[in-house]
Amino acid sequence: MIEISRNITFGQYIxxxxxLARMDPRTKLLCAVLLIILFSFLSSFIxxxxxxxxxxxxxxxxxxxxxxxxxSFKPFLxxxxxxxxxxxxxxxxxxxxxxxxxxxxxxxxxxxxxxRSAMTIVxxxxxxxxxxxxxxxxxxxxxxxGMEALLSPLQKIGIPANAFVMVLVIAFxxxxxxxxxxxxxxxxxxxxxxxxxxGNFIQRTTKLAPLLVPLFISGxxxxxxxxxxxEARCYGGRPGWRRSKRRELHFDRFDATVLGLTLSLCxxxxxxxxxxxx
Amino acid sequence: xxxxLKNVYHTYMRGTPFAVDSLRGLSLSIPAGQTxxxxxxxxxxxxxxxxxxxxxxxxAAGTLLFEGDDVFASSFDIERIRSSVGxxxxxxxxxxxxxxxxxxxxxxxxxxxxxxAESRRLVKEALEAVGLDYEDxxxxxxxxxxxxxxxxxxxxxxxALQPKVIVFDEPSAGLDPRGRRELLELITRLKQQQNLSIVxxxxxxxDVIGLADIIYILDQGRLxxxxxxxxxxxxxxxxxxxxxxxxxxxxxxxxxRDILPGIRTDVLSLDxxxxxxxxxxxxxxxxxxxxxx
Numbered sequence: 001m002i003e004i005s006r007n008i009t010f011g012q013y014i015x016x017x018x019x020l021a022r023m024d025p026r027t028k029l030l031c032a033v034l035l036i037i038l039f040s041f042l043s044s045f046i047x048x049x050x051x052x053x054x055x056x057x058x059x060x061x062x063x064x065x066x067x068x069x070x071x072s073f074k075p076f077l078x079x080x081x082x083x084x085x086x087x088x089x090x091x092x093x094x095x096x097x098x099x100x101x102x103x104x105x106x107x108x109x110x111x112x113x114x115x116r117s118a119m120t121i122v123x124x125x126x127x128x129x130x131x132x133x134x135x136x137x138x139x140x141x142x143x144x145x146g147m148e149a150l151l152s153p154l155q156k157i158g159i160p161a162n163a164f165v166m167v168l169v170i171a172f173x174x175x176x177x178x179x180x181x182x183x184x185x186x187x188x189x190x191x192x193x194x195x196x197x198x199g200n201f202i203q204r205t206t207k208l209a210p211l212l213v214p215l216f217i218s219g220x221x222x223x224x225x226x227x228x229x230x231e232a233r234c235y236g237g238r239p240g241w242r243r244s245k246r247r248e249l250h251f252d253r254f255d256a257t258v259l260g261l262t263l264s265l266c267x268x269x270x271x272x273x274x275x276x277x278x
Numbered sequence: 279x280x281x282x283l284k285n286v287y288h289t290y291m292r293g294t295p296f297a298v299d300s301l302r303g304l305s306l307s308i309p310a311g312q313t314x315x316x317x318x319x320x321x322x323x324x325x326x327x328x329x330x331x332x333x334x335x336x337x338a339a340g341t342l343l344f345e346g347d348d349v350f351a352s353s354f355d356i357e358r359i360r361s362s363v364g365x366x367x368x369x370x371x372x373x374x375x376x377x378x379x380x381x382x383x384x385x386x387x388x389x390x391x392x393x394x395a396e397s398r399r400l401v402k403e404a405l406e407a408v409g410l411d412y413e414d415x416x417x418x419x420x421x422x423x424x425x426x427x428x429x430x431x432x433x434x435x436x437x438a439l440q441p442k443v444i445v446f447d448e449p450s451a452g453l454d455p456r457g458r459r460e461l462l463e464l465i466t467r468l469k470q471q472q473n474l475s476i477v478x479x480x481x482x483x484x485d486v487i488g489l490a491d492i493i494y495i496l497d498q499g500r501l502x503x504x505x506x507x508x509x510x511x512x513x514x515x516x517x518x519x520x521x522x523x524x525x526x527x528x529x530x531x532x533x534x535r536d537i538l539p540g541i542r543t544d545v546l547s548l549d550x551x552x553x554x555x556x557x558x559x560x561x562x563x564x565x566x567x568x569x570x571x
Contacts, residue, residue, distance in 0.1 A: 014295045068294055188373035191332050191365040192391040192439060214375045216423065 012176075013139045018063040019254060020137040025146025027255040032263040034136040038266050039126045044276045047269035048122055054265050057128060062137050072132060073125065080121050087117035146167050149249060162243070170226070174219070181218055185211045279346070280443060280475055281308040281331060286340035288326050288499075300326040301337070302499040310442075313469060313476040313488035319498035319521045324479045325368065327496075328447045331477065340512040361390070363443030368448050371428030372484070379405070380416030386439040397438075404437035407472070408464060426457045433464070437472075445477040450485050462489060465469050480536070482523035483510070487546060495522065511544035527551040 015021060021030075044166040059066055061236060067233070091113030138146070144165055151161035187197055198205055230236075288301040308314045308331075316324050324357045329335045330342055333349060333356050340348045344359050344486040365371045375507045376382035383404055387397035402412040408430040415431075425432060429449065436444060446465065462485060469476050480486050486493060486507070493510045495503040497520050503513055510517070514532050517524060524532065527545045531554065534541050538558040 012296065016295065064295065071293075106374065184367070184372060185375055187329070187332075187334055187365075188367060189385075190334055191360070191363075191373075192369070192386040193360060204310075213377070254354065255497060 002106060012136070014136050015139065016063050018137070020060060020062040020133075021139075023137075023258065024249050024251050024255045025138055025142040026149050026249060027251065027259055028134060028138055029143075029146045029150055031258060032130055034262055034266055035130045036127060038269065039123055039130065042123070042269055042273050043119060044269075044273045045119070045122075046276045047245060047272045048126065050269055050272065051265065054261075055126070058133060064136055069136070073128065076128075084121055086118050088113045091116060092146065101273070116268055118190065140169060140172060145245065145247070145249060147252060164193070174222070177222065178215065178219065182211060183214055185214055279343070280342075280381075283307070283327070284341045284343070284486055286330070286337040286342065288335065288337050290328070290509075292338065300499055304356040304496070304499060305340075306494050306504070307476070308423055308477060309445075309492070310474070312491040313478060313486075313489055315481055315524060316477065316479045316496060317481070317493060317494045319481060321498065322416065322496040323499040324496060325447060326499075326550035328365065328367075328477075328479055331359075331445055332363055332365045334557075336493055362442040363435035364439050364444045366429075366444060366446045366449055368432055369385065369451065370382040370432035370449060371423075371425060371556075373432050374420045374428060374435070376420060377421075378416070379410075379418045379420055381436050381504070382420055383416075383429060383434045385435060389437075400438045400440070401434075403429075404434040407424075407437055408434045408469065409460075411435065426453065426460070429453070429457075429461065430464075434567055436567060437468070439441075439535060441474070443475040445489045446527060447479045448481060449478075450480070457476070457495070458485070480505070481548070483517070483528075483545050484525045484562045487511070495520065507542045507546060510544075511546070516545040 003256060026276040039051070042051070059069065088109055089107045091108075100108055101111060102109040123277075135143075139212060144245065146163055147165045147168070189207075194207060196204065197203075199207070284305050286304045288299075290296075290301050300321070303478045304323065304327070316327060316380050318324050325481075326335070332339060335395050344354075347354055347423075349356070349359060374382050376385055380401060383401045384397050387400050392400065401416065405412045405415055410427065410430055419496075420428070422432065433449075447467075447490055450461055451521060453461060457530050465476060466489065467479070468474055476489075478486055478489060482491070490507055493503075493505060493507055494501060495510065495517070502520060503516065511525075514524060514528055518532070525546075527548050527550065531541050531543045531545050531551055534555065535543075538555070540561065541554055541558045547556055
């Protein structure tokens, strides 16, 4: 009934002690960035098939139930299907070289349109998979450390990378807090007679609107408390200060293997992408 | 019976790696017109029971009966439970969502489409029942109230729905001793004047010993002990092992057992404790004299 946090699985760290979870976050971030670039670039189905093998390997190493990961795809499958239809119907190629299968007024379905749109969907699914995998297998602390380490060169040229990372982390941390907050408010209203599980889409949405004001108020209160707490613990850059870390990051053999594997995947698939026609 | 839970199981985040069992085969019954206390350490499943009593969550297995009818049967109108059960959630000040006191308290009646005059009367009665002046408070902003006042407003919001049962989920948490005493007095008064059934959820026995007719002790989603306050207090050692805070008088009695082994731990008040001490001390002194003699 009212248990939304169950349906929001994106980005929740699963601490199962797998090799993937224990990896150096810098490597994980680097690999994820490489793969994101790769998936955005590839346009061959064969190349993606090889990527799928890689993902299967990744899935095994992570020891996260496959069903659980796949279920997190569910909420936006409908949306993807919608995008797919629109893209197919309005597909126009630069060369106007199309195999038309069906045509009506300005709508048409062509073979090229279908393959192109299918490619977009595959790409989105892969991108979603890799980002959610990164978040499933990396704790927030690790993620911050990794990002800070990778962005530290920027700090040297005067860009406050650490502060940006902190902002990002706080934003992430607030998501579950907001979800519980919404849940609490919904319960309070449900106990006083509001039925969130009734009515059509518009009616349901309007029932959520009154939650916004108290949500914002509590959000601002939390932000204030947090900033006072940070101030009290001397957060912030003062000239000559440097934040040290209790836990040093270690790049070991496993990391090297994973990075090597990712790089070779990139190389192979890029080559295939140029050679293969589909 | 007002409520009956039969062998109820519940798991949060079911089917995810974050799954947590909160209830494992819990059975208990809540009689009408009485005060029932649910006491247990954290993770005992108290809040889950509260949500279930409000008809907000469904048990994974087992049945919940409300006045003899299965709540989650398709023929059951959930509106029935929602209109007869009022819930004061943990930190009740957080369940206020409107900007003024009047609007917040009248939220329930307005939702039920109660006529304006009637709704005004309900709000007035509810506010007065919790000891807040209607004319003074109805136009006040809710976020400018003190903690204790917010709690009262939250309770008034529930009272305005004219429930048969009110469930209090750790209502005294975070209140100072005076606020706590006032709250307990308010609950006692409500029970007597409005003829309500009360379910009081708490992590310690202190609040409920003088209030409850029947106490259920929960632990890890199961029923550990049940009985009247006096019966429960005879199990002082078991309660302590469950990390349940004992009332002051019982704590003293337990400590005194070292020197007065015969002392009873089921003392409900400090006065009773005093009598017990005098009785045991004289017995103890007498036996010492006998031995010496």
